[in-house]
Amino acid sequence: MERLHALVCAGTGCTSSQSALIIERLNEELVKFNLQDEVKIVKTGCFGLCQKGPIMAIYPDKIFYCHVSVDDVPEIVSEHFYKGRPVKRLELSDIDEITKEKIFEISKIRFYAKQKRVALRNCGVINPEDINEYIAKDGYQALGKVLTQMTSQAVIDEIKRSGLRGRGGGGFPTGIKWQFAADQTSDEKYVICNADEGDPGAFMDRSILEGDPHAVLEAMAIAGYAIGAKHGYVYIRAEYPIAVERLKIAIKQAEKLGLFGKDILGTGFEFNVEIRLGAGAFVCGEETALIMSIEGKRGMPNPKPPFPAIKGVWGKPTIINNVETFANITQIIINGADWFRSMGTNKSPGTKVFALGGKIVNTGLVEIPMGTTLREVIYEIGGGCPNNKNFKAVQTGGPSGGCLTEKDLNTPIDFDNLTALGSMMGSGGMIVVDEDNCMVDVARFYMEFICDESCGKCTPCRIGTKRMLELLTDLCEGRGSLATLDELESLGNSIKETALCGLGQTAPNPVLSTMRLFKDEYLAHAVDHKCPAGVCKNLLTYSIDPLKCKKCSLCAKNCPVDAISGEVGKTVFTIDAAKCIKCGACLTNCRFNAVIRG
Amino acid sequence: MKSLAELEKLRDITKKKIELRDGDCDYRIVVGMATCGIAAGARPVLNALIAEATEAEYSCTIAQTGCIGMCTLEPLVEVFDKNGNKTTYVLINPEKAVEIMREHIGKGNIVEKYTVGSVKR
Numbered sequence A: 001m002e003r004l005h006a007l008v009c010a011g012t013g014c015t016s017s018q019s020a021l022i023i024e025r026l027n028e029e030l031v032k033f034n035l036q037d038e039v040k041i042v043k044t045g046c047f048g049l050c051q052k053g054p055i056m057a058i059y060p061d062k063i064f065y066c067h068v069s070v071d072d073v074p075e076i077v078s079e080h081f082y083k084g085r086p087v088k089r090l091e092l093s094d095i096d097e098i099t100k101e102k103i104f105e106i107s108k109i110r111f112y113a114k115q116k117r118v119a120l121r122n123c124g125v126i127n128p129e130d131i132n133e134y135i136a137k138d139g140y141q142a143l144g145k146v147l148t149q150m151t152s153q154a155v156i157d158e159i160k161r162s163g164l165r166g167r168g169g170g171g172f173p174t175g176i177k178w179q180f181a182a183d184q185t186s187d188e189k190y191v192i193c194n195a196d197e198g199d200p201g202a203f204m205d206r207s208i209l210e211g212d213p214h215a216v217l218e219a220m221a222i223a224g225y226a227i228g229a230k231h232g233y234v235y236i237r238a239e240y241p242i243a244v245e246r247l248k249i250a251i252k253q254a255e256k257l258g259l260f261g262k263d264i265l266g267t268g269f270e271f272n273v274e275i276r277l278g279a280g281a282f283v284c285g286e287e288t289a290l291i292m293s294i295e296g297k298r299g300m301p302n303p304k305p306p307f308p309a310i311k312g313v314w315g316k317p318t319i320i321n322n323v324e325t326f327a328n329i330t331q332i333i334i335n336g337a338d339w340f341r342s343m344g345t346n347k348s349p350g351t352k353v354f355a356l357g358g359k360i361v362n363t364g365l366v367e368i369p370m371g372t373t374l375r376e377v378i379y380e381i382g383g384g385c386p387n388n389k390n391f392k393a394v395q396t397g398g399p400s401g402g403c404l405t406e407k408d409l410n411t412p413i414d415f416d417n418l419t420a421l422g423s424m425m426g427s428g429g430m431i432v433v434d435e436d437n438c439m440v441d442v443a444r445f446y447m448e449f450i451c452d453e454s455c456g457k458c459t460p461c462r463i464g465t466k467r468m469l470e471l472l473t474d475l476c477e478g479r480g481s482l483a484t485l486d487e488l489e490s491l492g493n494s495i496k497e498t499a500l501c502g503l504g505q506t507a508p509n510p511v512l513s514t515m516r517l518f519k520d521e522y523l524a525h526a527v528d529h530k531c532p533a534g535v536c537k538n539l540l541t542y543s544i545d546p547l548k549c550k551k552c553s554l555c556a557k558n559c560p561v562d563a564i565s566g567e568v569g570k571t572v573f574t575i576d577a578a579k580c581i582k583c584g585a586c587l588t589n590c591r592f593n594a595v596i597r598g
Numbered sequence B: 001m002k003s004l005a006e007l008e009k010l011r012d013i014t015k016k017k018i019e020l021r022d023g024d025c026d027y028r029i030v031v032g033m034a035t036c037g038i039a040a041g042a043r044p045v046l047n048a049l050i051a052e053a054t055e056a057e058y059s060c061t062i063a064q065t066g067c068i069g070m071c072t073l074e075p076l077v078e079v080f081d082k083n084g085n086k087t088t089y090v091l092i093n094p095e096k097a098v099e100i101m102r103e104h105i106g107k108g109n110i111v112e113k114y115t116v117g118s119v120k121r
């Protein structure tokens, strides 16, 4: 019998910090202590707390080890696995707010306390490469239930009643989409899982596929039954090699058990899934472009209607849903629509997964009930901004979204509230910005991304976004004026109205949103040619306050381009503006606050 | 697999294999494995417990812990039921361990003669 399971995260984050080597070493050490039959090492998906990776969870002890290194392995095996003494220094802990004592109980750790894991329920809990572990967690029971006890229409009705809305960004009601496709008569229909995940900073879908691929595959088969489709495609970017590999393994194992293919569970239902690799183009996440790409054509969008549910891949009725949308389906079938509606808000039931990133202590993946406030996510779960810096804004919705600021922190997160505040839910990227970030620069970053990713089919997006980037660059480099701001705004608004697809129609949002919320910062760039956050290098000057200078020469020693001169102990130091590359090394190294950044 | 019944059967088998992660087991057994325990022969006791649990497929987790504080009575085995009630067995050897597994874990009968209360008296 195995008496202890050590689950090691093998998601992309922890894999890049050597979790594969840790697993190898663990197995070697176990043999040394002759524990290989008692202790099982399990490779799992993401635990969410990527900041503290590589992470390892020990059961039945329910202990999490964080920042585990290969060198810690012998101690973990000899002390904990052999003698039963957990290695305290590696244990995940939190400080209790009231007693100020350390707490080790996972459910009380603030990062996890407010989370509710539905889409991520098996991530970090099972081995995604072993279908038996998924089956142990009631895997494929939902498929069994729909095939033996429910009509197709009953499945659609249940999903409609649950109020599930698409997690890929649009928030369209999933049940209604399925109904459209089910109502079509056609010899062939298709189910597509959109795993393109092109938003910079988003890794929700990747983590679900890496941690629990069967949950998505099972849901696709359920969708196939509901709309009358026999074929499914997972469209996933080739840049997600671990997720692709696990999907392949999952499909193979499910086929072998007869859970995919012909006559599934003896019911006569047939369903197959194929993987289609994308080359990692943002526009291919847009559903009509995605269909082109699956058909082997260049990924460019088409006007809608016709909607894919009527005329999709190969001209046949097709539903396209996001990975996370699918990850909720089996739970709705098993637990019922009412259970799902008991979480979240009235118009946005259920949970949402967010990828927390940027200036935040706990970078990682979190799943919260809709209706949780931004404050809870950023401060309680995320731990706030590091180094005691001031929170400035949070960017949601990626290159299609906008910013939310201090005043919005108490707003419950749901589709409609975020839209009303001028941002959007998007697919779940949440990037925190602090006082050291320049909002014009942030807006420029997204516009640069859009220019790279615009497919070029329509003029507003192809040329308009390029012009917007030029205007933003002018602001950042000191060539801006009030006219630049007017032009940005009017150009942004006309692109929104005239672009062909969602990419162009939403591309100006980050700019327009930051212009509205951080007008002063834009004015400082346009009129005074200054960057208050000290980011836009061309707008910065460094000088040394002669009254504060102690003639110590530390600044000069640290200057990489020898732009600072003076004599130790004799003369005050000065910076040659012509040579200065504005790296800020003098500012960080001066002990007397004598360096002035203006 | 040709039916839902077959899938359910497979689920019940596989569930047992990951039961210890869910904490749904009926009993939690803990063996004192500090230096005192190991010196007194706790390791063979642990092995015997595991072997018996494997064979009979009992619903339990077996773990070790550090010094329980009664070093003269090692090897020590503690059994916790689902409600957290604790039974402490002392001076255990592999044979006694097997007996405890069969009686206490298998049938739910506490083996009074090996409990700390009886031994001390």
Ligand SMILES: Cc1cc2nc3c(=O)[nH]c(=O)nc-3n(C[C@H](O)[C@H](O)[C@H](O)COP(=O)(O)O)c2cc1C
Pocket (backbone or CB within 6 Å): A165, A166, A167, A168, A169, A170, A171, A172, A174, A194, A195, A196, A197, A198, A199, A282, A283, A284, A285, A286, A287, A288, A320, A321, A322, A323, A325, A326, A427, A501, A502, A503
């Ligand atoms: C430029 C652009 C990129 C998109 N990228 C994605 C993506 O990466 N993943 C995704 O699920 N949906 C993406 N979408 C939304 C899809 O077009 C589509 O609405 C979605 O996959 C539908 O699934 P859902 O209803 O389950 O959310 C994108 C849309 C646009 C306009």
